[in-house]
Structure formats: C-alpha cells, structure tokens
Amino acid sequence: MRMVIAIKRLLIVCLFATLAHDCPAADGPGQRSILVLEDADFRSPFYSEIFAGIRTAAKENGQIHTVIYGESLDLARFPGPDYEESLLGHLKTKYAHRSIDVIVSIGVASARFLQGHKHDIWPAAPVVYGFVPDLPETRALFLPGTTAIFAKVSPAQILTAARAVVPDLTGVVLVGDAWKNPLIYGHWKQEFATTMPDLKIIDLSGIVLREVRERVGSLPPALQF
Secondary structure (H helix, E strand, O other): HHHHHHHHHHHHHHHHHHHHHOOOOOOHHHHHHEEEEEEEOOOOOOHHHHHHHHHHHHHHHHHHHEEEEEEEEEOOOOOOOOHHHHHHHHHHHOOOOOOOOOEEOOOOOOOHHHHHHHHHHOOOOOEEEEEEOOOOOHHHHOOOOOEEEOOOOHHHHHHHHHHOOOOOOEEEEEOOOOOHHHHOOHOOOOOOOHHHHOOOEEEOOOOHHHHHHHHHHHHHHOOOO
16 A cells, blocks of 8 residues: 555656646646556556546646546457557547647556557657556666656565464465566565565466365465465
C-alpha cells in the first residue's frame, strides 16, 4: 500500500508540473485533459487506486478544470499484432476530436505501445511513465522529453508483513497468473529465497484453478492459513 501511495504522489507531482507548461486547452478555455493508459484493468485494486489518486488531485486543483480519460489496453491478455492494430484504430477514432494535454502511462506494456504508436495518435502530448523498473530495457522505451517514475516491487516488504501476521511462518505459496511481466515480477522467486532463506517456496502460479485448489488442499497444515 505504501508503494501505491508513493507512486500516486509522484505521478501527481510530475503530472501537474507537466500541465503547468503552456499546453493548449482541451475543449475550452481553462480546461486541460489527461489520458491514463494502463496495462491491465482499472477495476483491479492497484490500478484503481492510481486512477482515483489522479482524479482526486485533479479535482483539488481548482484553477484548472481537468478532464480525465482512461484506457485499459489489456495487452497481456490479448497479445499480438492483430489486436494491437485494432486497438490503434479504435483509439485513433475515439480521440480524433479530443485534445490530450498529458498522457500517463502505467506499466511496461503501455510504454511499449506508446513507443510504437504515440506519433500516430497523440504526437504532441508529453508522457509521464509510471510503475516501470529502472532497467536499460525500460529506459529504451521512453520517448524524448518525457518523465518516468520508477518503481521496484519488492517481495521483502511482503514477507516482513507476513512475518508480523504469522510469526512462525515456514513457507510461502505463490498463487495466481503466470509471471507474464518478467521485468516487474521475474525476480520475485529469487528474492523470496534470498530475503528469507529458511522459508519453503512453493510456486503454483500459472496453473488452472482446479489444480490450484487440489494442490493447496494437499499442503501441510502449517502452510494452510
């Protein structure tokens, strides 16, 4: 949660610093527009918190009325050039008559999408990148004249919190989708083992729910909580 709050605050600071420049009005005098592009789904807790933070900060800025648009690109679930081309056509049509003053890009997939297609839709809009790791691979995605808010998701903090709740913790079971974003999560299993080498790490990620239930049901009692 602290990481989410920190990302929100940093994004908001960079976002309104960018808006403070001489940007053309979105749809009228004294009005600005922000477009938030994110990898997954605004309905998930992490992304909805970021979007809500941007929206709250925009409302608190009484001097400028800010219109906020949001797009869930969903590139992880629908990979491939055909979907990307259809997405490009959809966005070009949707925003053909909407001026965008600032783009907030959340995640690596959104950064990749903008690198390939921003000039086709929003050539003049500055970009604030958020929730990207500080790696050469991600820095290579950034367009000139943009701002980046780097984030490192650390399992060490998660394990510390787990120890506080379960002092005699002996193992960790990783359940959920496969590691589809190796730049963000690919180091987790190694960091779990490095941070607390006495823990047993069981990786059940990327398997169907039926098998997850069977495997979790057969775990030792100490690992079922």
